[in-house]
Amino acid sequence: MTDSLMNTPEVNRLLAKVGGADNANGNARVKAIVQRVVADMFRTIEEFDITPDEFWAAASYLTALGQAGEVWLLIPGLGLETFLDLRLDEAERKAGIAGGTPRTIEGPLYVAGAPLVKGEARLDDGTEQGEVLFMEGQVRDTEGRPLGGAIVDVWHANTRGGYSHFDPTQKPYNFRRRIETDAEGRYRFRSLLPSGYACPPAGPTQKLLDQLGRHGNRPAHIHFFVSAPGHRHLTTQINIDGDTYLHDDFAFATRDGLIPAVHRESDAEVIRARGLNAPFARIAFDFVLSREVKTAPATLVHRDHAPAA
Ligand code: MBD
Ligand code: FE
Numbered sequence: 001m002t003d004s005l006m007n008t009p010e011v012n013r014l015l016a017k018v019g020g021a022d023n024a025n026g027n028a029r030v031k032a033i034v035q036r037v038v039a040d041m042f043r044t045i046e047e048f049d050i051t052p053d054e055f056w057a058a059a060s061y062l063t064a065l066g067q068a069g070e071v072w073l074l075i076p077g078l079g080l081e082t083f084l085d086l087r088l089d090e091a092e093r094k095a096g097i098a099g100g101t102p103r104t105i106e107g108p109l110y111v112a113g114a115p116l117v118k119g120e121a122r123l124d125d126g127t128e129q130g131e132v133l134f135m136e137g138q139v140r141d142t143e144g145r146p147l148g149g150a151i152v153d154v155w156h157a158n159t160r161g162g163y164s165h166f167d168p169t170q171k172p173y174n175f176r177r178r179i180e181t182d183a184e185g186r187y188r189f190r191s192l193l194p195s196g197y198a199c200p201p202a203g204p205t206q207k208l209l210d211q212l213g214r215h216g217n218r219p220a221h222i223h224f225f226v227s228a229p230g231h232r233h234l235t236t237q238i239n240i241d242g243d244t245y246l247h248d249d250f251a252f253a254t255r256d257g258l259i260p261a262v263h264r265e266s267d268a269e270v271i272r273a274r275g276l277n278a279p280f281a282r283i284a285f286d287f288v289l290s291r292e293v294k295t296a297p298a299t300l301v302h303r304d305h306a307p308a309a
Pocket of ligand 1: 073106107108109197218251253
Protein backbone atom coordinates (compact mmCIF):
# COMPACT_ATOMS: atom_id res chain seq x y z
CA MET A 1 0.00 0.00 0.00
CA THR A 2 1.58 3.27 -1.09
CA ASP A 3 -0.70 5.61 0.84
CA SER A 4 0.06 4.06 4.22
CA LEU A 5 -0.24 6.26 7.27
CA MET A 6 2.23 4.06 9.09
CA ASN A 7 5.62 5.64 9.58
CA THR A 8 4.33 9.08 8.71
CA PRO A 9 5.61 11.69 11.16
CA GLU A 10 2.11 12.25 12.52
CA VAL A 11 1.41 8.57 13.29
CA ASN A 12 4.92 8.03 14.64
CA ARG A 13 4.40 10.94 17.03
CA LEU A 14 0.99 9.58 18.03
CA LEU A 15 2.42 6.11 18.78
CA ALA A 16 5.31 7.56 20.77
CA LYS A 17 2.84 9.57 22.85
CA VAL A 18 0.54 6.56 23.30
CA GLY A 19 3.37 4.42 24.62
CA GLY A 20 4.82 7.19 26.78
CA ALA A 21 8.06 7.09 24.79
CA ASP A 22 8.35 10.85 25.26
CA ASN A 23 8.37 10.69 29.06
CA ALA A 24 10.80 9.28 31.60
CA ASN A 25 8.18 7.74 33.89
CA GLY A 26 6.37 4.43 34.02
CA ASN A 27 7.67 0.97 33.23
CA ALA A 28 10.01 0.71 30.23
CA ARG A 29 8.94 -2.82 29.34
CA VAL A 30 5.22 -2.01 29.49
CA LYS A 31 5.80 1.13 27.44
CA ALA A 32 7.64 -0.74 24.68
CA ILE A 33 5.08 -3.55 24.54
CA VAL A 34 2.06 -1.23 24.50
CA GLN A 35 3.58 0.84 21.72
CA ARG A 36 4.23 -2.29 19.67
CA VAL A 37 0.77 -3.75 20.20
CA VAL A 38 -1.00 -0.50 19.36
CA ALA A 39 1.19 -0.04 16.27
CA ASP A 40 0.28 -3.59 15.20
CA MET A 41 -3.39 -2.71 15.64
CA PHE A 42 -3.01 0.46 13.57
CA ARG A 43 -1.33 -1.58 10.84
CA THR A 44 -4.08 -4.20 10.92
CA ILE A 45 -6.81 -1.56 10.73
CA GLU A 46 -5.10 -0.04 7.73
CA GLU A 47 -4.22 -3.25 5.94
CA PHE A 48 -7.73 -4.70 6.24
CA ASP A 49 -9.37 -1.32 5.81
CA ILE A 50 -11.33 -1.99 8.99
CA THR A 51 -14.42 0.20 9.11
CA PRO A 52 -15.47 2.12 12.21
CA ASP A 53 -18.50 -0.18 12.53
CA GLU A 54 -16.25 -3.24 12.53
CA PHE A 55 -13.91 -1.63 15.01
CA TRP A 56 -16.69 -0.85 17.49
CA ALA A 57 -18.12 -4.34 17.08
CA ALA A 58 -14.73 -5.66 18.18
CA ALA A 59 -14.73 -3.34 21.20
CA SER A 60 -18.19 -4.62 22.17
CA TYR A 61 -16.98 -8.18 21.66
CA LEU A 62 -14.08 -7.77 24.09
CA THR A 63 -16.40 -6.18 26.63
CA ALA A 64 -18.82 -9.12 26.32
CA LEU A 65 -15.96 -11.62 26.52
CA GLY A 66 -14.86 -10.17 29.84
CA GLN A 67 -18.40 -9.88 31.19
CA ALA A 68 -19.04 -13.53 30.34
CA GLY A 69 -15.85 -14.55 32.15
CA GLU A 70 -14.53 -16.15 28.96
CA VAL A 71 -11.20 -14.39 28.49
CA TRP A 72 -9.50 -17.52 29.88
CA LEU A 73 -11.48 -19.67 27.44
CA LEU A 74 -10.71 -17.74 24.28
CA ILE A 75 -6.98 -17.68 25.08
CA PRO A 76 -6.48 -21.45 24.58
CA GLY A 77 -8.96 -21.34 21.68
CA LEU A 78 -6.64 -18.94 19.88
CA GLY A 79 -3.61 -21.13 20.52
CA LEU A 80 -1.99 -18.54 22.79
CA GLU A 81 -1.71 -20.92 25.74
CA THR A 82 -0.13 -23.56 23.50
CA PHE A 83 2.33 -20.99 22.19
CA LEU A 84 3.44 -20.25 25.76
CA ASP A 85 4.06 -23.99 26.17
CA LEU A 86 6.06 -24.16 22.95
CA ARG A 87 8.22 -21.34 24.29
CA LEU A 88 8.80 -23.18 27.57
CA ASP A 89 9.69 -26.33 25.61
CA GLU A 90 12.20 -24.34 23.57
CA ALA A 91 13.74 -22.72 26.64
CA GLU A 92 14.12 -26.15 28.22
CA ARG A 93 15.76 -27.55 25.10
CA LYS A 94 18.25 -24.69 25.22
CA ALA A 95 18.93 -25.38 28.91
CA GLY A 96 19.58 -29.05 28.14
CA ILE A 97 16.48 -30.25 29.98
CA ALA A 98 15.12 -33.46 28.45
CA GLY A 99 13.36 -36.67 29.32
CA GLY A 100 10.42 -35.38 31.36
CA THR A 101 6.75 -35.99 30.67
CA PRO A 102 5.54 -33.51 28.02
CA ARG A 103 3.69 -30.47 29.31
CA THR A 104 0.44 -29.21 27.98
CA ILE A 105 -1.84 -26.34 28.85
CA GLU A 106 -3.50 -25.80 32.22
CA GLY A 107 -6.76 -24.46 30.82
CA PRO A 108 -9.21 -22.25 32.71
CA LEU A 109 -10.90 -24.65 35.11
CA TYR A 110 -8.42 -25.42 37.90
CA VAL A 111 -9.50 -24.78 41.47
CA ALA A 112 -6.83 -24.62 44.17
CA GLY A 113 -7.12 -26.38 47.49
CA ALA A 114 -8.57 -29.77 46.53
CA PRO A 115 -8.58 -32.35 49.35
CA LEU A 116 -5.12 -33.81 49.97
CA VAL A 117 -4.96 -37.59 50.33
CA LYS A 118 -2.12 -40.06 50.62
CA GLY A 119 -1.46 -42.60 47.88
CA GLU A 120 -4.96 -43.32 46.75
CA ALA A 121 -8.17 -41.39 46.16
CA ARG A 122 -11.68 -41.65 44.88
CA LEU A 123 -12.51 -38.59 42.77
CA ASP A 124 -16.23 -39.01 42.12
CA ASP A 125 -18.76 -38.60 44.91
CA GLY A 126 -20.84 -41.61 43.93
CA THR A 127 -23.87 -39.59 42.83
CA GLU A 128 -23.23 -39.99 39.13
CA GLN A 129 -23.45 -43.07 36.91
CA GLY A 130 -20.74 -43.68 34.36
CA GLU A 131 -17.88 -45.91 33.32
CA VAL A 132 -15.57 -46.42 36.28
CA LEU A 133 -11.93 -45.53 35.67
CA PHE A 134 -8.96 -46.74 37.68
CA MET A 135 -5.84 -44.78 36.91
CA GLU A 136 -2.47 -45.37 38.51
CA GLY A 137 1.21 -44.88 37.99
CA GLN A 138 4.47 -43.69 39.40
CA VAL A 139 6.16 -40.31 39.66
CA ARG A 140 9.88 -40.54 38.91
CA ASP A 141 12.82 -38.31 38.16
CA THR A 142 14.61 -38.45 34.81
CA GLU A 143 17.08 -40.99 36.24
CA GLY A 144 14.22 -43.35 37.00
CA ARG A 145 14.23 -42.81 40.76
CA PRO A 146 10.76 -42.87 42.32
CA LEU A 147 9.62 -39.61 43.89
CA GLY A 148 7.80 -40.39 47.11
CA GLY A 149 5.89 -37.49 48.64
CA ALA A 150 5.25 -35.92 45.22
CA ILE A 151 1.88 -34.24 44.77
CA VAL A 152 -0.38 -35.28 41.90
CA ASP A 153 -3.04 -32.57 41.72
CA VAL A 154 -5.71 -33.99 39.41
CA TRP A 155 -8.90 -32.46 38.04
CA HIS A 156 -11.31 -33.42 35.30
CA ALA A 157 -14.84 -33.07 34.00
CA ASN A 158 -17.80 -35.26 34.88
CA THR A 159 -19.63 -37.49 32.40
CA ARG A 160 -21.36 -34.43 30.94
CA GLY A 161 -18.13 -32.47 30.37
CA GLY A 162 -18.75 -30.12 33.33
CA TYR A 163 -16.23 -29.14 36.00
CA SER A 164 -17.15 -28.75 39.65
CA HIS A 165 -17.14 -25.16 40.92
CA PHE A 166 -17.97 -23.90 37.39
CA ASP A 167 -20.88 -26.35 37.08
CA PRO A 168 -23.22 -25.53 39.98
CA THR A 169 -24.87 -28.96 39.81
CA GLN A 170 -21.72 -30.60 41.22
CA LYS A 171 -20.49 -30.53 44.79
CA PRO A 172 -17.30 -28.60 45.60
CA TYR A 173 -14.13 -30.46 44.57
CA ASN A 174 -15.98 -33.22 42.78
CA PHE A 175 -13.38 -34.82 40.45
CA ARG A 176 -10.59 -32.81 42.10
CA ARG A 177 -7.96 -34.21 44.47
CA ARG A 178 -4.35 -33.79 45.47
CA ILE A 179 -2.76 -37.21 45.84
CA GLU A 180 0.54 -37.57 47.67
CA THR A 181 2.64 -40.39 46.22
CA ASP A 182 3.73 -43.24 48.49
CA ALA A 183 7.36 -44.17 49.23
CA GLU A 184 7.59 -45.86 45.78
CA GLY A 185 6.31 -42.72 44.08
CA ARG A 186 2.96 -44.34 43.36
CA TYR A 187 -0.44 -42.69 43.03
CA ARG A 188 -3.73 -44.33 42.28
CA PHE A 189 -7.31 -43.16 41.91
CA ARG A 190 -10.78 -44.34 41.15
CA SER A 191 -13.03 -42.02 39.15
CA LEU A 192 -15.44 -41.97 36.21
CA LEU A 193 -14.32 -41.55 32.62
CA PRO A 194 -14.91 -37.89 31.78
CA SER A 195 -16.59 -36.53 28.69
CA GLY A 196 -15.07 -33.80 26.57
CA TYR A 197 -15.77 -30.14 27.25
CA ALA A 198 -17.69 -27.91 24.87
CA CYS A 199 -17.61 -24.10 24.95
CA PRO A 200 -20.92 -22.56 26.04
CA PRO A 201 -22.80 -22.52 22.71
CA ALA A 202 -24.28 -19.04 23.23
CA GLY A 203 -21.11 -17.47 24.65
CA PRO A 204 -18.69 -15.01 23.06
CA THR A 205 -15.91 -17.60 22.59
CA GLN A 206 -18.15 -19.85 20.50
CA LYS A 207 -19.40 -16.77 18.66
CA LEU A 208 -15.90 -16.03 17.41
CA LEU A 209 -15.16 -19.70 16.72
CA ASP A 210 -18.30 -19.75 14.53
CA GLN A 211 -16.85 -16.86 12.54
CA LEU A 212 -13.70 -18.93 12.08
CA GLY A 213 -15.68 -21.98 10.97
CA ARG A 214 -14.44 -23.84 14.06
CA HIS A 215 -16.05 -25.97 16.73
CA GLY A 216 -15.46 -25.40 20.45
CA ASN A 217 -14.95 -28.98 21.59
CA ARG A 218 -12.18 -30.62 23.55
CA PRO A 219 -11.53 -34.34 23.60
CA ALA A 220 -12.06 -36.04 26.96
CA HIS A 221 -9.02 -35.39 29.13
CA ILE A 222 -7.66 -35.36 32.67
CA HIS A 223 -5.54 -32.48 34.01
CA PHE A 224 -2.54 -32.76 36.29
CA PHE A 225 -0.12 -30.60 38.18
CA VAL A 226 2.71 -32.82 39.36
CA SER A 227 5.24 -31.42 41.78
CA ALA A 228 8.08 -32.57 44.01
CA PRO A 229 10.69 -30.54 45.88
CA GLY A 230 13.77 -29.81 43.75
CA HIS A 231 11.97 -30.69 40.54
CA ARG A 232 10.34 -28.71 37.79
CA HIS A 233 6.62 -28.30 38.25
CA LEU A 234 4.74 -30.20 35.55
CA THR A 235 1.46 -28.98 34.09
CA THR A 236 -0.04 -31.60 31.81
CA GLN A 237 -3.08 -33.59 30.74
CA ILE A 238 -3.78 -37.02 29.39
CA ASN A 239 -6.33 -37.59 26.67
CA ILE A 240 -8.81 -40.44 26.64
CA ASP A 241 -7.93 -42.45 23.55
CA GLY A 242 -10.66 -42.97 20.99
CA ASP A 243 -12.40 -39.61 21.48
CA THR A 244 -13.78 -38.02 18.30
CA TYR A 245 -11.86 -34.82 19.02
CA LEU A 246 -8.60 -36.50 20.06
CA HIS A 247 -6.65 -34.79 17.29
CA ASP A 248 -9.08 -31.93 16.76
CA ASP A 249 -8.97 -30.11 20.09
CA PHE A 250 -10.24 -26.52 19.99
CA ALA A 251 -7.66 -25.72 22.72
CA PHE A 252 -4.70 -27.42 20.99
CA ALA A 253 -3.61 -29.44 24.02
CA THR A 254 -3.22 -32.94 22.55
CA ARG A 255 0.43 -34.01 22.38
CA ASP A 256 2.37 -37.16 21.61
CA GLY A 257 3.17 -39.03 24.78
CA LEU A 258 -0.06 -37.95 26.49
CA ILE A 259 -2.46 -40.52 25.02
CA PRO A 260 -2.16 -43.62 27.18
CA ALA A 261 -3.96 -46.81 26.24
CA VAL A 262 -7.33 -47.33 27.91
CA HIS A 263 -7.70 -50.96 28.90
CA ARG A 264 -11.22 -52.31 29.22
CA GLU A 265 -11.52 -54.81 32.03
CA SER A 266 -14.38 -57.19 31.36
CA ASP A 267 -13.27 -60.25 33.37
CA ALA A 268 -16.12 -61.00 35.75
CA GLU A 269 -13.75 -62.04 38.55
CA VAL A 270 -11.71 -58.86 38.31
CA ILE A 271 -14.87 -56.74 38.16
CA ARG A 272 -16.26 -58.40 41.28
CA ALA A 273 -12.95 -58.09 43.10
CA ARG A 274 -13.20 -54.31 42.66
CA GLY A 275 -16.72 -54.29 44.08
CA LEU A 276 -18.21 -53.38 40.69
CA ASN A 277 -20.86 -54.96 38.52
CA ALA A 278 -19.91 -53.67 35.06
CA PRO A 279 -16.75 -53.55 32.93
CA PHE A 280 -14.43 -50.68 33.83
CA ALA A 281 -11.58 -48.75 32.27
CA ARG A 282 -8.00 -48.81 33.40
CA ILE A 283 -5.18 -46.41 32.56
CA ALA A 284 -1.54 -46.71 33.61
CA PHE A 285 0.50 -43.53 33.32
CA ASP A 286 3.80 -42.55 34.89
CA PHE A 287 4.99 -38.96 35.32
CA VAL A 288 8.64 -38.04 34.93
CA LEU A 289 9.83 -34.76 36.45
CA SER A 290 13.02 -32.94 35.48
CA ARG A 291 15.35 -31.58 38.11
CA GLU A 292 14.94 -27.88 38.81
CA VAL A 293 17.66 -25.74 37.27
CA LYS A 294 18.39 -22.05 37.56
CA THR A 295 19.09 -21.64 33.84
CA ALA A 296 15.54 -22.26 32.59
CA PRO A 297 12.37 -20.24 33.18
CA ALA A 298 10.15 -21.46 36.02
CA THR A 299 7.34 -23.81 35.06
CA LEU A 300 5.24 -23.02 38.14
CA VAL A 301 3.06 -20.40 36.51
CA HIS A 302 1.31 -17.76 38.57
CA ARG A 303 -2.12 -16.96 37.24
CA ASP A 304 -5.48 -16.21 38.75
CA HIS A 305 -7.50 -19.28 39.64
CA ALA A 306 -11.02 -19.71 40.82
CA PRO A 307 -10.95 -19.09 44.56
CA ALA A 308 -10.97 -22.14 46.79
CA ALA A 309 -14.54 -22.82 47.88
C1 MBD B 1 -11.27 -27.17 29.44
O1 MBD B 1 -11.63 -28.22 30.20
C2 MBD B 1 -9.98 -27.03 29.18
O2 MBD B 1 -9.15 -27.93 29.71
C3 MBD B 1 -9.53 -25.99 28.36
C4 MBD B 1 -8.12 -25.88 28.02
C5 MBD B 1 -10.43 -25.09 27.84
C6 MBD B 1 -11.74 -25.23 28.14
C7 MBD B 1 -12.17 -26.26 28.93
FE1 FE C 1 -10.15 -29.33 30.93
